[in-house]
Amino acid sequence: MLSIKNLHAAIEGSPILNGINLEIKAGEVHAIMGPNGSGKSTLASVLAGREEYEVTEGSVTFKNKNILELSPEDRAREGIFLAFQYPVEIPGVSSTNFLRTAVNQVREYRGQSPLDAVKFLSLMKEKMKLVEIDQKLLSRALNEGFSGGEKKKNEIFQMAMLEPTLSILDETDSGLDIDALKVVANGVNQLKTKDNATIVVTHYQRLLDYIVPDFVHVLYKGKIVKSGTKDLALELEAKGYDWIKDELSGATV
Amino acid sequence: MSKDNEILEELTSREYEHGWSVDYEADEAPIGLNENIIRWISSKKEEPQWLLDWRLKAFEQWRKMDEPTWANVHYPKIDLQSLRYYSAPKQKSKSKKISDIDPELLKIYERLGISLNEQKRLQGVAVDVVLDSVSVGTTFKDTLSKLGVIFCSFSEAVTEHPDLVKKYLGSVVPATDNYYAALNAAVFSDGSFCYIPKGVRCPMELSTYFRINAANTGQFERTLIVAEDQSYVSYLEGCTAPQRDENQLHAAVVEIYAAKNAEVKYSTVQNWYPGDKNGKGGIYNFVTKRGICAGDNSKISWTQVETGSAVTWKYPSCILKGDNSIGEFYSVAVTNNYQQADTGTKMIHIGKNTRSRIVSKGISAGKSQNSYRGQVQVMKRATNSRNFSQCDSLLMGDQCGAHTFPYIDIQNPTAKVEHEATTSKIGEDQIFYCNQRGISSEDAVALIVNGYAKEVLNQLPMEFAVEAQKLLALTLEGSVG
Numbered sequence: 001m002l003s004i005k006n007l008h009a010a011i012e013g014s015p016i017l018n019g020i021n022l023e024i025k026a027g028e029v030h031a032i033m034g035p036n037g038s039g040k041s042t043l044a045s046v047l048a049g050r051e052e053y054e055v056t057e058g059s060v061t062f063k064n065k066n067i068l069e070l071s072p073e074d075r076a077r078e079g080i081f082l083a084f085q086y087p088v089e090i091p092g093v094s095s096t097n098f099l100r101t102a103v104n105q106v107r108e109y110r111g112q113s114p115l116d117a118v119k120f121l122s123l124m125k126e127k128m129k130l131v132e133i134d135q136k137l138l139s140r141a142l143n144e145g146f147s148g149g150e151k152k153k154n155e156i157f158q159m160a161m162l163e164p165t166l167s168i169l170d171e172t173d174s175g176l177d178i179d180a181l182k183v184v185a186n187g188v189n190q191l192k193t194k195d196n197a198t199i200v201v202t203h204y205q206r207l208l209d210y211i212v213p214d215f216v217h218v219l220y221k222g223k224i225v226k227s228g229t230k231d232l233a234l235e236l237e238a239k240g241y242d243w244i245k246d247e248l249s250g251a252t253v
Numbered sequence: 254m255s256k257d258n259e260i261l262e263e264l265t266s267r268e269y270e271h272g273w274s275v276d277y278e279a280d281e282a283p284i285g286l287n288e289n290i291i292r293w294i295s296s297k298k299e300e301p302q303w304l305l306d307w308r309l310k311a312f313e314q315w316r317k318m319d320e321p322t323w324a325n326v327h328y329p330k331i332d333l334q335s336l337r338y339y340s341a342p343k344q345k346s347k348s349k350k351i352s353d354i355d356p357e358l359l360k361i362y363e364r365l366g367i368s369l370n371e372q373k374r375l376q377g378v379a380v381d382v383v384l385d386s387v388s389v390g391t392t393f394k395d396t397l398s399k400l401g402v403i404f405c406s407f408s409e410a411v412t413e414h415p416d417l418v419k420k421y422l423g424s425v426v427p428a429t430d431n432y433y434a435a436l437n438a439a440v441f442s443d444g445s446f447c448y449i450p451k452g453v454r455c456p457m458e459l460s461t462y463f464r465i466n467a468a469n470t471g472q473f474e475r476t477l478i479v480a481e482d483q484s485y486v487s488y489l490e491g492c493t494a495p496q497r498d499e500n501q502l503h504a505a506v507v508e509i510y511a512a513k514n515a516e517v518k519y520s521t522v523q524n525w526y527p528g529d530k531n532g533k534g535g536i537y538n539f540v541t542k543r544g545i546c547a548g549d550n551s552k553i554s555w556t557q558v559e560t561g562s563a564v565t566w567k568y569p570s571c572i573l574k575g576d577n578s579i580g581e582f583y584s585v586a587v588t589n590n591y592q593q594a595d596t597g598t599k600m601i602h603i604g605k606n607t608r609s610r611i612v613s614k615g616i617s618a619g620k621s622q623n624s625y626r627g628q629v630q631v632m633k634r635a636t637n638s639r640n641f642s643q644c645d646s647l648l649m650g651d652q653c654g655a656h657t658f659p660y661i662d663i664q665n666p667t668a669k670v671e672h673e674a675t676t677s678k679i680g681e682d683q684i685f686y687c688n689q690r691g692i693s694s695e696d697a698v699a700l701i702v703n704g705y706a707k708e709v710l711n712q713l714p715m716e717f718a719v720e721a722q723k724l725l726a727l728t729l730e731g732s733v734g
Contacts, residue, residue, distance in 0.1 A: 072688035092704030
């Protein structure tokens, strides 16, 4: 589904990603871990098409399309969803109104007719249950005055509404207490099918107790330096990232 | 950045939709401004002597006045002697009934999307249409007159209801109030007049549509609204003008009188030609609007959506004279390209327990300058008066300016006055967030701006809120940097 080959990216001339290779198939959950500044969030942003990042080398194909040529909105319409680490606030625009615009623009791109208010609201009702989100929250301005947990729940709710093929969760666990974490993870798990895939970007192993990955990759200095299964995450938790750093510097000496 | 700038470029170079003009046979005053021109206008309108005297007195005062320079706007000095002060389409019939209007003129309004055919009109909106210097017709007059509501052109009011006009004309905005108000008093050519009798709740929205068509002509109209005890009226005005390279002057005066327990809601959707993207041409919109809550428990509410004009200078104000009276000002002012706006309000608290609320939302894009200027004055006897002001500025791009000039003058210690102000920028973060959900940048900006202006747009009557939303989106789509 997603094939990243030798991806290099820079921001304002300084390189952040230095040759990422990653293959993701339908039905898989991949965790990307790594110390601060290793390029985890950059990878998520580059895939979503944030334009401050310049791709200097390599390719990214998604469902056999070169997505690097697509605008961020077209990538989203193709089925790539990014759950933001810091969801933005849009004052005066209700979540409902925002999502209705989004859902209908995605539908239009896919050649589907727009959902009318009734159908849209019933779809919302159905998806709200997944993340135990309160309807009152959705009639408020998007993310404005939301708690950290509410913002993250809202991200997963939007994911449920847009039914992406590839979801990228960028540090969705940051700022969440354990109860909210469970709710969010539970929502993500329920959305999992054999046809979609998830990339979980996280700093800590904790989230992976709830969203169990098929593969774990460790990102360091803009490269994937180690890949493995869920056990790798546990090992990282026990030993810390220094272990990887030491191992790497040992290898190069 | 670069992509945003492209979108900015593309969308801000959008053509002004109402920029066309038509040729019609016109009745025109000679170019220039002097006593004879004023006499010419007055006799053209077959006015009574008292009104001519009123005009001449205003003109005499005006000659001693200087053009105000305190506003945060810059434009070349207007040569008032080079303008024409009266231009009216020649009408075959004097009747102001829609059925008697020259079909050629009706076509102008059809093209603007304003059907004057009462059957086709939106239910519940009566319209007076002012083309250049005169009112060409008023709809639903018969329906309204059954309730005693008078809604007609100013000229007609002078003839048909001279006592009312004499009583209220200049009572809220005196003839010599300020430079442009005095000029208007001297040369005003037409406008709308509304009178809502005691206890009547006007069943439909009253509206005036102003259109400037003739070149090199100023538009000087006056609107006078009188709401008697326990009455209610909602009034709207809309404005457009052709696209021309020269600047044109529009100096209007609006007066509102609200008696005991009366409520007047005044809404404006201003879309005068703003000039081209290099700042050439456009309307100078120098307007004086003021209402007086003369009676106890009365209420005046101004709502304005200002998207057009090259230069705007306008402060719809409320004099809260009656005890417990309420003044409100809701404004969205958008400037793009080289537009300049200096707009805001004055709330003068005179009566006890008077309340005022100011919500101003400025949006600046391109190379424009947008200023909020507001005055809250609490007089000595205005005990327990309250004011809440909120002035927000939204910036798009890095070449525009937003300014706030609040003046507060409190002479009563029991007053409670609050002022809140914010400045924000439409962030790339917000746009990207919308993009990531599949929303195009253009729609993202429309969504964000309408969200920002919602509190004000919600004040507009339904039919116009939709129009205003579209107008905002069109004026600004994609102007992000």
